[in-house]
Amino acid sequence: MxxxxxxxxxxxxxxxxxxxxxxxxxxxxxxxxxxxxxxxxxxxxxxxxxxxxxxxxxxxxxxxxxxxxxxxxxxxxxxxxxxxxxxxxxxxxxxxxxxxxxxxxxxxxxxxxxxxxxxxxxxxxxxxxxxxxxxxxxxxxxxxxxxxxxxxxxxxxxxxxxxxxxxxxxxxxxxxxxxxxxxxxxxxxxxxxxxxxxxxxxxxxxxxxxxxxxxxxxxxxxxxxxxxxxxxxxxxxxxxxxxxxxxxxxxxxxxxxxxxxxGTFRRPSLPQVFKKGEKATVEIMAPGWIHGEMLGIARNRVISVYGCDKSSGQVRVRIVATKNNIYIGVPI
CATH class of the missing domain: 3.20.20.70 (Aldolase class I)
Known part of the structure:
Protein backbone atom coordinates (compact mmCIF):
# COMPACT_ATOMS: atom_id res chain seq x y z
CA MET A 1 0.00 0.00 0.00
CA GLY A 263 -23.85 22.86 20.80
CA THR A 264 -23.58 22.28 17.05
CA PHE A 265 -25.40 24.84 14.90
CA ARG A 266 -25.81 25.56 11.21
CA ARG A 267 -23.13 27.92 9.91
CA PRO A 268 -22.19 29.15 6.44
CA SER A 269 -20.12 26.63 4.51
CA LEU A 270 -16.90 27.38 2.74
CA PRO A 271 -17.83 28.59 -0.76
CA GLN A 272 -17.92 25.85 -3.38
CA VAL A 273 -15.43 26.41 -6.18
CA PHE A 274 -17.00 23.97 -8.66
CA LYS A 275 -20.54 23.24 -9.76
CA LYS A 276 -21.83 19.74 -10.44
CA GLY A 277 -21.54 19.03 -14.16
CA GLU A 278 -18.80 21.62 -14.67
CA LYS A 279 -15.75 20.72 -16.74
CA ALA A 280 -12.29 21.51 -15.42
CA THR A 281 -8.62 20.79 -15.96
CA VAL A 282 -6.91 19.24 -12.94
CA GLU A 283 -3.27 18.51 -12.18
CA ILE A 284 -2.73 14.91 -11.03
CA MET A 285 -0.72 14.99 -7.81
CA ALA A 286 -1.02 11.67 -5.98
CA PRO A 287 -2.58 8.21 -6.09
CA GLY A 288 -6.13 7.93 -4.82
CA TRP A 289 -7.39 5.98 -1.83
CA ILE A 290 -9.08 3.30 -3.94
CA HIS A 291 -7.73 1.40 -6.92
CA GLY A 292 -8.32 3.24 -10.18
CA GLU A 293 -8.48 6.66 -8.52
CA MET A 294 -6.05 9.58 -8.62
CA LEU A 295 -6.04 12.85 -6.71
CA GLY A 296 -5.94 16.01 -8.76
CA ILE A 297 -5.92 19.68 -7.78
CA ALA A 298 -7.58 22.77 -9.23
CA ARG A 299 -8.66 26.09 -7.69
CA ASN A 300 -6.92 25.13 -4.42
CA ARG A 301 -9.12 22.06 -3.93
CA VAL A 302 -8.55 18.31 -4.14
CA ILE A 303 -10.59 16.43 -6.74
CA SER A 304 -10.85 12.63 -6.57
CA VAL A 305 -10.68 11.48 -10.18
CA TYR A 306 -12.25 8.03 -10.63
CA GLY A 307 -11.23 5.85 -13.56
CA CYS A 308 -8.06 7.84 -14.17
CA ASP A 309 -5.25 6.12 -16.11
CA LYS A 310 -2.70 8.94 -15.75
CA SER A 311 -0.29 9.15 -12.80
CA SER A 312 0.83 12.72 -13.53
CA GLY A 313 0.12 15.68 -15.73
CA GLN A 314 -3.16 17.35 -16.56
CA VAL A 315 -6.52 15.66 -17.03
CA ARG A 316 -9.76 17.14 -18.24
CA VAL A 317 -12.64 16.07 -15.98
CA ARG A 318 -16.33 16.56 -15.43
CA ILE A 319 -17.27 17.27 -11.81
CA VAL A 320 -19.91 14.73 -10.70
CA ALA A 321 -20.11 15.50 -6.95
CA THR A 322 -19.58 18.68 -4.93
CA LYS A 323 -21.45 18.11 -1.64
CA ASN A 324 -19.71 19.55 1.44
CA ASN A 325 -16.82 20.77 -0.72
CA ILE A 326 -15.82 17.15 -1.38
CA TYR A 327 -15.16 16.93 -5.10
CA ILE A 328 -15.31 13.92 -7.41
CA GLY A 329 -14.56 14.03 -11.11
CA VAL A 330 -14.41 11.62 -14.04
CA PRO A 331 -12.16 11.98 -17.09
CA ILE A 332 -13.71 13.27 -20.31
Whole structure:
Protein backbone atom coordinates (compact mmCIF):
# COMPACT_ATOMS: atom_id res chain seq x y z
CA MET A 1 0.00 0.00 0.00
CA UNK A 2 1.34 3.44 -0.96
CA UNK A 3 1.84 6.02 1.81
CA UNK A 4 1.59 9.71 0.90
CA UNK A 5 2.83 12.41 3.28
CA UNK A 6 1.05 15.70 2.67
CA UNK A 7 3.03 18.83 3.46
CA UNK A 8 2.72 22.45 2.44
CA UNK A 9 5.46 21.83 -0.13
CA UNK A 10 3.50 18.94 -1.63
CA UNK A 11 1.06 21.38 -3.20
CA UNK A 12 -1.91 19.25 -2.16
CA UNK A 13 -4.72 21.35 -0.59
CA UNK A 14 -6.47 20.26 2.61
CA UNK A 15 -10.02 20.87 1.42
CA UNK A 16 -11.82 18.75 -1.14
CA UNK A 17 -10.98 15.21 -0.07
CA UNK A 18 -12.90 12.78 2.11
CA UNK A 19 -9.66 11.03 3.11
CA UNK A 20 -7.63 13.76 4.83
CA UNK A 21 -7.58 17.44 5.73
CA UNK A 22 -10.67 19.40 6.80
CA UNK A 23 -14.33 18.68 6.05
CA UNK A 24 -16.94 21.41 6.51
CA UNK A 25 -20.55 20.19 6.42
CA UNK A 26 -22.14 23.59 7.00
CA UNK A 27 -22.18 23.58 10.80
CA UNK A 28 -20.03 24.84 13.66
CA UNK A 29 -18.26 21.46 13.67
CA UNK A 30 -15.19 20.87 11.52
CA UNK A 31 -13.95 17.34 10.86
CA UNK A 32 -10.17 17.25 11.13
CA UNK A 33 -8.54 14.26 9.44
CA UNK A 34 -4.76 14.05 10.01
CA UNK A 35 -4.39 10.51 8.62
CA UNK A 36 -6.42 7.59 7.32
CA UNK A 37 -4.76 4.30 8.30
CA UNK A 38 -6.60 1.69 10.37
CA UNK A 39 -5.52 -1.25 12.53
CA UNK A 40 -8.85 -3.14 12.48
CA UNK A 41 -10.82 -5.01 9.80
CA UNK A 42 -14.37 -4.44 11.03
CA UNK A 43 -16.77 -6.46 8.81
CA UNK A 44 -19.21 -3.53 8.80
CA UNK A 45 -16.67 -0.81 7.92
CA UNK A 46 -18.36 1.86 5.80
CA UNK A 47 -15.14 2.57 3.86
CA UNK A 48 -13.48 -0.88 3.65
CA UNK A 49 -10.47 0.30 5.66
CA UNK A 50 -7.91 -1.84 7.46
CA UNK A 51 -4.99 -4.17 6.67
CA UNK A 52 -7.20 -6.64 4.75
CA UNK A 53 -8.96 -4.05 2.59
CA UNK A 54 -9.60 -5.16 -0.99
CA UNK A 55 -10.24 -1.67 -2.38
CA UNK A 56 -7.85 0.69 -0.57
CA UNK A 57 -4.56 1.47 -2.27
CA UNK A 58 -3.12 4.45 -0.37
CA UNK A 59 -2.78 5.93 3.11
CA UNK A 60 -2.26 9.62 3.83
CA UNK A 61 -0.61 11.56 6.63
CA UNK A 62 -0.80 15.35 6.92
CA UNK A 63 2.08 17.35 8.35
CA UNK A 64 0.95 18.86 11.65
CA UNK A 65 2.04 22.42 10.89
CA UNK A 66 0.32 22.38 7.51
CA UNK A 67 -2.91 21.06 9.03
CA UNK A 68 -2.88 23.71 11.75
CA UNK A 69 -2.32 26.52 9.26
CA UNK A 70 -5.46 25.41 7.41
CA UNK A 71 -7.47 25.25 10.65
CA UNK A 72 -6.31 28.73 11.62
CA UNK A 73 -7.59 29.99 8.28
CA UNK A 74 -10.92 28.13 8.20
CA UNK A 75 -12.07 28.12 11.85
CA UNK A 76 -12.58 31.91 12.12
CA UNK A 77 -14.77 31.76 9.01
CA UNK A 78 -17.20 29.53 10.96
CA UNK A 79 -17.74 32.04 13.77
CA UNK A 80 -17.59 31.49 17.55
CA UNK A 81 -18.02 28.14 19.29
CA UNK A 82 -16.29 25.84 16.78
CA UNK A 83 -15.84 22.16 17.59
CA UNK A 84 -12.91 20.40 15.92
CA UNK A 85 -13.70 16.69 15.72
CA UNK A 86 -10.61 14.62 15.00
CA UNK A 87 -11.73 11.60 13.02
CA UNK A 88 -10.61 9.49 10.11
CA UNK A 89 -11.78 6.87 7.66
CA UNK A 90 -9.57 4.76 9.93
CA UNK A 91 -8.04 5.17 13.40
CA UNK A 92 -6.86 8.70 14.39
CA UNK A 93 -4.64 7.40 17.21
CA UNK A 94 -2.25 6.11 14.54
CA UNK A 95 -1.28 9.77 14.03
CA UNK A 96 1.93 10.12 16.05
CA UNK A 97 1.53 13.82 16.91
CA UNK A 98 -2.05 13.62 18.14
CA UNK A 99 -1.54 15.28 21.57
CA UNK A 100 0.26 18.16 19.85
CA UNK A 101 -2.63 18.51 17.43
CA UNK A 102 -5.18 18.58 20.27
CA UNK A 103 -3.21 21.19 22.22
CA UNK A 104 -2.81 23.43 19.18
CA UNK A 105 -6.48 23.16 18.23
CA UNK A 106 -7.55 24.12 21.76
CA UNK A 107 -5.51 27.29 21.51
CA UNK A 108 -6.97 28.24 18.13
CA UNK A 109 -9.56 31.00 18.13
CA UNK A 110 -12.56 30.39 17.94
CA UNK A 111 -12.28 26.65 18.76
CA UNK A 112 -13.99 25.80 22.07
CA UNK A 113 -14.30 21.99 21.88
CA UNK A 114 -11.89 19.35 20.60
CA UNK A 115 -13.22 15.79 20.33
CA UNK A 116 -11.80 12.51 19.06
CA UNK A 117 -13.25 9.41 17.40
CA UNK A 118 -11.38 6.18 18.17
CA UNK A 119 -11.79 2.41 18.31
CA UNK A 120 -9.92 2.49 21.63
CA UNK A 121 -7.40 -0.25 20.90
CA UNK A 122 -4.42 2.12 21.12
CA UNK A 123 -5.60 3.97 24.23
CA UNK A 124 -3.56 3.42 27.39
CA UNK A 125 -2.86 5.40 30.55
CA UNK A 126 0.04 7.29 28.98
CA UNK A 127 -1.96 8.38 25.92
CA UNK A 128 -5.04 9.26 27.99
CA UNK A 129 -2.94 11.40 30.33
CA UNK A 130 -1.27 13.14 27.37
CA UNK A 131 -4.59 13.83 25.65
CA UNK A 132 -6.18 15.10 28.87
CA UNK A 133 -3.20 17.39 29.48
CA UNK A 134 -3.50 18.67 25.91
CA UNK A 135 -7.10 19.67 26.61
CA UNK A 136 -9.14 17.01 24.79
CA UNK A 137 -12.81 17.47 25.66
CA UNK A 138 -14.45 14.23 24.52
CA UNK A 139 -13.68 10.75 23.24
CA UNK A 140 -16.30 9.12 20.99
CA UNK A 141 -15.50 5.45 21.51
CA UNK A 142 -16.51 2.97 18.81
CA UNK A 143 -17.55 0.01 20.96
CA UNK A 144 -20.03 -2.42 19.43
CA UNK A 145 -20.22 -5.44 21.74
CA UNK A 146 -19.30 -6.53 25.25
CA UNK A 147 -19.25 -10.27 24.58
CA UNK A 148 -15.54 -11.10 23.96
CA UNK A 149 -16.12 -13.44 21.02
CA UNK A 150 -18.55 -11.14 19.21
CA UNK A 151 -16.41 -8.07 19.96
CA UNK A 152 -13.41 -9.80 18.39
CA UNK A 153 -15.48 -10.81 15.39
CA UNK A 154 -16.72 -7.25 14.90
CA UNK A 155 -13.15 -5.92 15.12
CA UNK A 156 -11.97 -8.34 12.45
CA UNK A 157 -8.64 -9.07 14.16
CA UNK A 158 -7.76 -11.93 16.53
CA UNK A 159 -5.77 -9.73 18.91
CA UNK A 160 -8.73 -7.48 19.77
CA UNK A 161 -9.10 -7.42 23.57
CA UNK A 162 -12.48 -6.13 24.73
CA UNK A 163 -11.34 -6.05 28.36
CA UNK A 164 -8.45 -3.75 27.46
CA UNK A 165 -10.72 -1.43 25.49
CA UNK A 166 -13.33 -1.32 28.27
CA UNK A 167 -10.56 -0.63 30.79
CA UNK A 168 -9.37 2.27 28.64
CA UNK A 169 -12.95 3.54 28.44
CA UNK A 170 -13.22 3.59 32.23
CA UNK A 171 -9.88 5.40 32.48
CA UNK A 172 -11.12 8.05 30.04
CA UNK A 173 -14.32 8.50 32.05
CA UNK A 174 -12.28 9.00 35.24
CA UNK A 175 -10.08 11.63 33.60
CA UNK A 176 -10.97 15.18 32.63
CA UNK A 177 -12.04 13.86 29.20
CA UNK A 178 -15.72 13.15 28.63
CA UNK A 179 -16.66 9.70 27.30
CA UNK A 180 -19.34 8.92 24.72
CA UNK A 181 -19.91 5.29 23.78
CA UNK A 182 -20.73 5.13 20.06
CA UNK A 183 -21.80 1.65 18.91
CA UNK A 184 -23.05 0.83 15.44
CA UNK A 185 -26.31 -1.12 15.80
CA UNK A 186 -26.50 -4.02 13.34
CA UNK A 187 -29.90 -5.74 13.61
CA UNK A 188 -29.43 -9.49 13.67
CA UNK A 189 -25.80 -9.12 14.81
CA UNK A 190 -25.43 -7.17 18.07
CA UNK A 191 -29.04 -6.74 19.26
CA UNK A 192 -28.31 -8.23 22.69
CA UNK A 193 -25.17 -6.11 23.10
CA UNK A 194 -26.75 -2.64 22.98
CA UNK A 195 -28.44 -2.97 26.42
CA UNK A 196 -25.11 -4.19 27.82
CA UNK A 197 -23.33 -1.18 26.35
CA UNK A 198 -25.95 1.13 27.85
CA UNK A 199 -25.35 -0.48 31.25
CA UNK A 200 -21.59 -0.14 30.76
CA UNK A 201 -21.91 3.56 29.93
CA UNK A 202 -23.89 4.07 33.13
CA UNK A 203 -21.43 2.02 35.20
CA UNK A 204 -18.35 3.95 34.11
CA UNK A 205 -20.08 7.34 34.49
CA UNK A 206 -19.85 8.29 30.82
CA UNK A 207 -21.38 11.55 29.69
CA UNK A 208 -20.55 14.18 32.29
CA UNK A 209 -20.83 17.12 29.87
CA UNK A 210 -22.07 15.36 26.75
CA UNK A 211 -24.47 12.44 26.25
CA UNK A 212 -23.14 9.05 27.40
CA UNK A 213 -24.20 7.23 24.23
CA UNK A 214 -24.50 7.88 20.53
CA UNK A 215 -26.00 4.77 18.97
CA UNK A 216 -25.46 4.73 15.20
CA UNK A 217 -27.61 3.13 12.52
CA UNK A 218 -25.88 0.66 10.22
CA UNK A 219 -25.92 1.72 6.56
CA UNK A 220 -24.70 0.03 3.39
CA UNK A 221 -22.16 1.98 1.35
CA UNK A 222 -20.83 1.43 -2.16
CA UNK A 223 -17.24 0.86 -1.04
CA UNK A 224 -18.09 -0.43 2.43
CA UNK A 225 -18.46 -3.90 3.94
CA UNK A 226 -21.70 -5.56 5.07
CA UNK A 227 -21.61 -8.41 7.60
CA UNK A 228 -23.53 -11.56 6.77
CA UNK A 229 -26.92 -11.66 8.48
CA UNK A 230 -27.37 -7.95 9.12
CA UNK A 231 -30.88 -6.54 8.60
CA UNK A 232 -30.79 -2.94 7.44
CA UNK A 233 -33.45 -0.80 9.13
CA UNK A 234 -35.25 2.25 7.83
CA UNK A 235 -34.74 5.41 9.86
CA UNK A 236 -38.33 5.10 11.09
CA UNK A 237 -37.64 1.58 12.39
CA UNK A 238 -34.38 2.66 13.99
CA UNK A 239 -35.91 5.53 15.95
CA UNK A 240 -39.44 4.30 16.62
CA UNK A 241 -38.66 0.70 17.44
CA UNK A 242 -35.06 0.19 18.53
CA UNK A 243 -34.16 3.56 20.07
CA UNK A 244 -37.60 3.95 21.66
CA UNK A 245 -37.36 0.49 23.24
CA UNK A 246 -33.88 1.15 24.68
CA UNK A 247 -34.95 4.54 26.00
CA UNK A 248 -37.91 2.98 27.80
CA UNK A 249 -35.75 0.24 29.33
CA UNK A 250 -32.83 2.48 30.34
CA UNK A 251 -34.54 5.75 31.27
CA UNK A 252 -31.98 7.58 29.08
CA UNK A 253 -32.61 9.95 26.20
CA UNK A 254 -30.91 8.24 23.26
CA UNK A 255 -32.19 10.48 20.46
CA UNK A 256 -29.38 12.95 20.15
CA UNK A 257 -29.88 16.52 19.01
CA UNK A 258 -26.82 18.36 17.62
CA UNK A 259 -27.91 21.72 19.04
CA UNK A 260 -29.06 20.57 22.47
CA UNK A 261 -26.48 17.88 23.15
CA UNK A 262 -23.33 19.15 21.43
CA GLY A 263 -23.85 22.86 20.80
CA THR A 264 -23.58 22.28 17.05
CA PHE A 265 -25.40 24.84 14.90
CA ARG A 266 -25.81 25.56 11.21
CA ARG A 267 -23.13 27.92 9.91
CA PRO A 268 -22.19 29.15 6.44
CA SER A 269 -20.12 26.63 4.51
CA LEU A 270 -16.90 27.38 2.74
CA PRO A 271 -17.83 28.59 -0.76
CA GLN A 272 -17.92 25.85 -3.38
CA VAL A 273 -15.43 26.41 -6.18
CA PHE A 274 -17.00 23.97 -8.66
CA LYS A 275 -20.54 23.24 -9.76
CA LYS A 276 -21.83 19.74 -10.44
CA GLY A 277 -21.54 19.03 -14.16
CA GLU A 278 -18.80 21.62 -14.67
CA LYS A 279 -15.75 20.72 -16.74
CA ALA A 280 -12.29 21.51 -15.42
CA THR A 281 -8.62 20.79 -15.96
CA VAL A 282 -6.91 19.24 -12.94
CA GLU A 283 -3.27 18.51 -12.18
CA ILE A 284 -2.73 14.91 -11.03
CA MET A 285 -0.72 14.99 -7.81
CA ALA A 286 -1.02 11.67 -5.98
CA PRO A 287 -2.58 8.21 -6.09
CA GLY A 288 -6.13 7.93 -4.82
CA TRP A 289 -7.39 5.98 -1.83
CA ILE A 290 -9.08 3.30 -3.94
CA HIS A 291 -7.73 1.40 -6.92
CA GLY A 292 -8.32 3.24 -10.18
CA GLU A 293 -8.48 6.66 -8.52
CA MET A 294 -6.05 9.58 -8.62
CA LEU A 295 -6.04 12.85 -6.71
CA GLY A 296 -5.94 16.01 -8.76
CA ILE A 297 -5.92 19.68 -7.78
CA ALA A 298 -7.58 22.77 -9.23
CA ARG A 299 -8.66 26.09 -7.69
CA ASN A 300 -6.92 25.13 -4.42
CA ARG A 301 -9.12 22.06 -3.93
CA VAL A 302 -8.55 18.31 -4.14
CA ILE A 303 -10.59 16.43 -6.74
CA SER A 304 -10.85 12.63 -6.57
CA VAL A 305 -10.68 11.48 -10.18
CA TYR A 306 -12.25 8.03 -10.63
CA GLY A 307 -11.23 5.85 -13.56
CA CYS A 308 -8.06 7.84 -14.17
CA ASP A 309 -5.25 6.12 -16.11
CA LYS A 310 -2.70 8.94 -15.75
CA SER A 311 -0.29 9.15 -12.80
CA SER A 312 0.83 12.72 -13.53
CA GLY A 313 0.12 15.68 -15.73
CA GLN A 314 -3.16 17.35 -16.56
CA VAL A 315 -6.52 15.66 -17.03
CA ARG A 316 -9.76 17.14 -18.24
CA VAL A 317 -12.64 16.07 -15.98
CA ARG A 318 -16.33 16.56 -15.43
CA ILE A 319 -17.27 17.27 -11.81
CA VAL A 320 -19.91 14.73 -10.70
CA ALA A 321 -20.11 15.50 -6.95
CA THR A 322 -19.58 18.68 -4.93
CA LYS A 323 -21.45 18.11 -1.64
CA ASN A 324 -19.71 19.55 1.44
CA ASN A 325 -16.82 20.77 -0.72
CA ILE A 326 -15.82 17.15 -1.38
CA TYR A 327 -15.16 16.93 -5.10
CA ILE A 328 -15.31 13.92 -7.41
CA GLY A 329 -14.56 14.03 -11.11
CA VAL A 330 -14.41 11.62 -14.04
CA PRO A 331 -12.16 11.98 -17.09
CA ILE A 332 -13.71 13.27 -20.31
Missing amino acids: THVRITEDSGIPLVGSLYFGIIDRGTSLLQVRPSCGCNLNCPFCSVDAGPCSTTRATTYEVELEYLLSAIEEIAPFKGPGVECHIDSPGEPLLYSRLPELVKALKSTDPVTVVSLQTNGTLLDDIKITALAKAGLDRVNLSLHAVDPMLARELAGVDEYDINKVMGAAMAVAKSSIDLLIAPVYMPGINDAEIPKLIDFAKACDAGKRFPPLGIQKFERYKYGRTPKGVKVQSWWQFFNRSIKEWEKASGLCLRLDPNRDF
